[in-house]
Amino acid sequence: MRAERGSIAIWFASSSLSVMLLVTAAVLLLLLRNGLAPFWPSDIVAFDVHDETGNTSVLGTILDEDARSVIVDSGDASNGNGRYTRLAIASIASRSTPEDAYVVTSSNGSIRYVRYGAAPSNFDTVSYSNRLGTGEKLVVAVRQFIRFVSTGPSAGGVLPALIGTVTLVLLMSVLVMPIGIAAAIWLSEYAGNRRRARWVRAALTSLAGVPTIVYGVLGLGLFVHALGSAVDQLWFAQRLPAPTFGSGGLLWAALTLALLTLPDVVVSIENGLAGVPRRLRDGALALGATRNEVLWRVLLPAAGPALITALILAIARAAGAVAPLMLVGVVKLAPGLPIDAEFPYLHPSRQFMHLGFSVYDQALASGDAYDGVARAWSCALLLLLMVGLLNSSAILLRRRLDSRQRSLDVMAAV
Amino acid sequence: MSLTATTSLSLAERARQRARMRSARDRFGRAFASVGASVLLLTILAIPLFLVFEWWSAAPLGDGGEQLLVLVWGTLKATLAAVLIAVPFGLGAAIHVAAFVGPRWRGRLRVAMELLESLPTVVIGLVAAIWLAPFLKSHVLALLLALALVSAGIALLARTVGLRERRRWAMLPLLMLPIILIIVVAASYFAPLNGWQPLNPWNAVVVGVAMGLANVPLVFNSAEASLRRIAVSFGTSAQALGAQPLQIIRTMLLPLAWPAMLGSALLAAARCSGETMIVLMASSNTPLLSANPFDGLRSLAADIALSLPVAAPSSAAYSRLLLATLLLFSISFVLDLLARRFRVDPQQTENRA
Numbered sequence: 001m002r003a004e005r006g007s008i009a010i011w012f013a014s015s016s017l018s019v020m021l022l023v024t025a026a027v028l029l030l031l032l033r034n035g036l037a038p039f040w041p042s043d044i045v046a047f048d049v050h051d052e053t054g055n056t057s058v059l060g061t062i063l064d065e066d067a068r069s070v071i072v073d074s075g076d077a078s079n080g081n082g083r084y085t086r087l088a089i090a091s092i093a094s095r096s097t098p099e100d101a102y103v104v105t106s107s108n109g110s111i112r113y114v115r116y117g118a119a120p121s122n123f124d125t126v127s128y129s130n131r132l133g134t135g136e137k138l139v140v141a142v143r144q145f146i147r148f149v150s151t152g153p154s155a156g157g158v159l160p161a162l163i164g165t166v167t168l169v170l171l172m173s174v175l176v177m178p179i180g181i182a183a184a185i186w187l188s189e190y191a192g193n194r195r196r197a198r199w200v201r202a203a204l205t206s207l208a209g210v211p212t213i214v215y216g217v218l219g220l221g222l223f224v225h226a227l228g229s230a231v232d233q234l235w236f237a238q239r240l241p242a243p244t245f246g247s248g249g250l251l252w253a254a255l256t257l258a259l260l261t262l263p264d265v266v267v268s269i270e271n272g273l274a275g276v277p278r279r280l281r282d283g284a285l286a287l288g289a290t291r292n293e294v295l296w297r298v299l300l301p302a303a304g305p306a307l308i309t310a311l312i313l314a315i316a317r318a319a320g321a322v323a324p325l326m327l328v329g330v331v332k333l334a335p336g337l338p339i340d341a342e343f344p345y346l347h348p349s350r351q352f353m354h355l356g357f358s359v360y361d362q363a364l365a366s367g368d369a370y371d372g373v374a375r376a377w378s379c380a381l382l383l384l385l386m387v388g389l390l391n392s393s394a395i396l397l398r399r400r401l402d403s404r405q406r407s408l409d410v411m412a413a414v
Numbered sequence: 415m416s417l418t419a420t421t422s423l424s425l426a427e428r429a430r431q432r433a434r435m436r437s438a439r440d441r442f443g444r445a446f447a448s449v450g451a452s453v454l455l456l457t458i459l460a461i462p463l464f465l466v467f468e469w470w471s472a473a474p475l476g477d478g479g480e481q482l483l484v485l486v487w488g489t490l491k492a493t494l495a496a497v498l499i500a501v502p503f504g505l506g507a508a509i510h511v512a513a514f515v516g517p518r519w520r521g522r523l524r525v526a527m528e529l530l531e532s533l534p535t536v537v538i539g540l541v542a543a544i545w546l547a548p549f550l551k552s553h554v555l556a557l558l559l560a561l562a563l564v565s566a567g568i569a570l571l572a573r574t575v576g577l578r579e580r581r582r583w584a585m586l587p588l589l590m591l592p593i594i595l596i597i598v599v600a601a602s603y604f605a606p607l608n609g610w611q612p613l614n615p616w617n618a619v620v621v622g623v624a625m626g627l628a629n630v631p632l633v634f635n636s637a638e639a640s641l642r643r644i645a646v647s648f649g650t651s652a653q654a655l656g657a658q659p660l661q662i663i664r665t666m667l668l669p670l671a672w673p674a675m676l677g678s679a680l681l682a683a684a685r686c687s688g689e690t691m692i693v694l695m696a697s698s699n700t701p702l703l704s705a706n707p708f709d710g711l712r713s714l715a716a717d718i719a720l721s722l723p724v725a726a727p728s729s730a731a732y733s734r735l736l737l738a739t740l741l742l743f744s745i746s747f748v749l750d751l752l753a754r755r756f757r758v759d760p761q762q763t764e765n766r767a
Contacts, residue, residue, distance in 0.1 A: 011572035016506030182450025203458035209750030211688020292443035320534025323690035
């Protein structure tokens with residue numbers, strides 16, 4: 001059978017869809033595997049090495065292996081020459097996974113591999129990795145994961161980055177929602193089709209296309225340098241020249257992200273308001289309600305799920321935005337948390353840590369390349385989980401919103 | 415008697431008061447709303463005005479102009495590389511979905527695309543810099559071989575297998591899924607052709623592949639929406655007149671939808687030109703003025719992210735970075751504006767046809 005004209009092109013078009021499905025699946029699998037791998041207890045291997053310097057034995061876990069050499073993580077301070085050892089394959093006389101080897105993780109996150117003798121008791125955790133079955137390994141992995149999300153960087157965890165991210169997006173939502181609701185109300189209720197409405201709409205669509213880093217520059221120049229130093233001179237003059245609000249911090253980062261997410265928020269709230277059936281509004285107006293009353297008593301409650309969806313999507317977008325933060329206050333290692341038990345509890349002028357920035361920083365600028373990359377994958381997985389949860393709850397809400405809209409339509413029709 | 419009189423009086427008074435309060439609230443609500451709208455207007459005006467003002471009052475540029483040229487070149491190179499990947503894949507997927515796929519599967523495919531779109535760019539940058547770059551470095555020839563094999567396979571299948579029905583077409587990607595997977599995996603396993611490797615693993619190709627694939631959902635979404643609108647409004651009549659699925663695509667869908675497709679390509683270009691994290695992580699940030707796709711590059715956005723935190727305010731470097739921001743803003747703004755010019759109003763399409 002002769003092929004139809006143009007059919008090859010369509011075959012290619014259709015195949016590009018399968019390529020995209022493959023890419024999506026591959027990226028997700030890669031993230032899942034590399035993000036979880038650091039928590040899985042790996043076998044402790046004992047190497048007997050014969051080389052020109054004589055016979056030595058090396059104990060540790062295998063990080064990487066190719067045809068010529070093995071890279072072994074032999075733990076912190078086990079011998080004088082650093083954590084990682086490269087062994088030439090040719091020099092390895094034998095290797096085994098001894099049952100009596102164990103790994104000691106101390107409370108400051110340092111790891112030692114030990115063989116022979118009874119386990120010391122004053123250390124935090126001792127694990128005989130080679131004796132564990134799959135179930136027990138799973139338990140260890142879960143424990144390591146919990147440790148990862150609940151301790152600070154000195155103990156190998158990411159809790160400050162997690163707290164920093166959550167505080168930042170919460171502060172951002174407090175800032176963006178009132179402005180977003182106001183702008184959406186103006187556009188859908190008061191604007192009509194006047195010239196000013198056209199200008200605002202043009203501003204809305206243009207803002208959505210502005211690169212995120214440009215918001216960062218705006219935040220740095222306008223908020224940090226201009227507004228921040230003004231605030232410092234007015235209220236924190238006694239601390240100058242050390243800046244309080246005059247350097248990057250939580251508040252300025254949250255404001256920057258609020259501007260960044262504002263267009264999306266306005267558009268989705270406006271869509272929600274437009275989705276409320278006209279008859280509800282007309283009915284309320286006919287009963288003598290003022291425009292304002294219609295808005296707050298009828299339209300906004302009916303569009304409630306749309307508001308929440310808008311908020312969740314904004315948070316998801318903000319949680320993934322890293323580039324602008326690099327200019328307005330995110331740091332590698334912050335001395336204090338942005339939120340703690342000390343008055344005034346929330347510290348808007350403090351610098352903070354952020355999960356997304358940790359991904360970048362640990363992957364490319366970590367002192368310990370192997371450890372850093374592994375931590376970067378785990379941070380990425382955590383960030384992805386956060387964004388994924390937010391996005392899927394937004395999708396679920398949107399579904400519910402659709403069905404509710406239908407019932408509202410029915411109500412209005414009756 | 416007198417009691418009822420006073421109450422009715424105060425009732426009238428109270429009603430008046432209440433009316434006053436209600437209208438005051440109404441005015442307040444209006445003011446609140448217009449404050450929100452003004453913030454939007456102010457923000458879009460503030461960005462260019464602030465940048466120009468700051469740059470005007472900052473230190474003179476010095477010899478930063480040449481550096482900026484290299485950065486603009488890097489931005490354009492990265493954008494072009496990404497668009498070359500994003501547009502064919504995005505448009506291909508969009509054409510397939512709009513032309514053949516029913517509503518239920520369309521929803522599922524959109525979810526898959528949304529999943530890819532929801533990945534934070536820093537995560538994509540991580541995958542590109544840590545996994546993709548070394549992989550591409552050692553597998554460039556193998557992947558080219560796989561690409562050639564897949565293309566040849568598709569062309570061969572298209573010549574021999576004739577698909578007529580829409581339903582069969584719809585299932586085509588599922589058929590191709592294992593074939594492409596097997597060929598790619600086999601090529602990367604059996605041909606670690608080490609004959610030639612790029613010197614720098616973090617090059618424009620890696621940036622293009624990572625940023626391009628990350629922007630496929632954008633192209634897909636915007637193109638699919640307009641393609642489907644056209645398919646819905648004219649597809650049924652064309653079918654009723656006896657047109658085959660491929661005829662519909664060739665004679666109706668593509669000619670009517672090309673402005674929309676151009677628009678989505680421009681949209682992808684606008685987005686890629688301003689993208690920071692992927693380029694920052696995967697491009698090695700070397701300021702080179704080279705056209706070689708296997709050389710590194712440094713884009714405007716990456717340069718701002720790297721240099722601005724360490725630039726002292728009112729230094730020459732700071733002034734150069736402000737100019738870089740202004741340039742970046744203008745490039746993406748113009749591309750965005752162009753993209754929106756091509757976005758076709760469905761009403762208009764119908765009238766023209």
